[in-house]
Amino acid sequence: MSRRGFLAGGLAALAAASRASAGGAWPDPPVVARRVEKLYKIAGSRQPNDLQFVPDGLWVLDQVDPNQVFKVRPEDGSVIQTLQTESIHGSGITFGNGALWIASTKMINPAEPPRTLKVDPKTGKTLKSWVTPGSGLYGTVTTPSGAHGLKWVDGKYWMAVPASGKLFLMEPETGEIVRSIPAPGVRTHGLAWDRGFLWCVESNGRVIYKLDPKDGAPVSRIQLTKEDPEPHGLDVRDGVLWYCDAASAWICKLV
Secondary structure (H helix, E strand, O other), X not given: OOHHHHHHHHXXXXXXXXXXXXXXXXXXXXXXXXXXXEEEOOOOOOOEEEEEEEOOEEEEEXXXXXXXXEEEOOOOOOEEEEEEOOOEOOOEEEEEOOEEEEEEOEOOOOOOOOEEEEEOOOOOOEEEEEXXXXXXXXXXXXXXXXXXXXXXXXXXXXXXXXXHOEEEEEEOOOOEEEEEEEXXXXXXXXXXXXXXXXXXXXXOOOEEXXXXXXXXXXXXXXXXXXXXXXXXXXXXXXXXXXXXXXXXXXXXXXX
C-alpha cells in the first residue's frame, strides 16, 4: 500500500470514529476520488476559515481577531475589498438578502454565548445578531463554541454547529430554526450547496461528506490525507469544490 493510501485509510477510520461518537448511524458512503490543487494564499489573510462565492468575487473570512473579510478575484486571489467586522474567531460566512452572514464562533467575553451576525457588506458593521442555537462545548473546547459553516440556500441558510451534533436550517431575519439534520461527525465545518445536495466538512477526519438535506443521510464522501491542507471552509463553483485551511492559509480546490 502507498503511503498516501495508508494515510487515507487512517483518516477514514478517524472520520468513522468521529461520526460514531456524534451519534451518526449511517453506513459509510462510497468514496469519490478527488485531488487537492493548492491555488494561492491571500495577501493579508493569515487564517482563512470560510468561503462564499458571489457573482463578482469570492468572500473569505479570516479568523484572526477581530475578524476581517476579504473579497478576492477567484482566479488569482488578488484583493478587491477588505472589511473589518465585529466577529470573533469567526468560522462561517455566507451572503444573502444583500448582506453577509457571519458566525462569530467566540465572543470578546468568552463566557457569553456565541452569536450569528448580519453584516453590512460595504462597511463591515453588524446590522443584527442572534444567539447561535446549539452552541456549547465539544471535544477539547473549554469555552462555548458557536457555528462553523454557513451557506445560503433559497432564502434561508444552513449552519453547522459542532457542539450540537446538528446542521440547522435557519430563518435569517429572525434567527429561528426551521429544522435540523444530524451532523456527519464531531468537528463539522464548511458547507456547500450543490444541485440539491449539501456538502459538509468534518475537519478532524479530513473528510467532506455529500448529504441528503432531507434527513442528513451521507450519499458520498471525499477523503483527504494528512499531506493535504486541512479542510475548514467550503464552497462550490461550477461544480468544483473549493476549500480553505486556517492553519496553512491555503485556498484549494478539488479536481
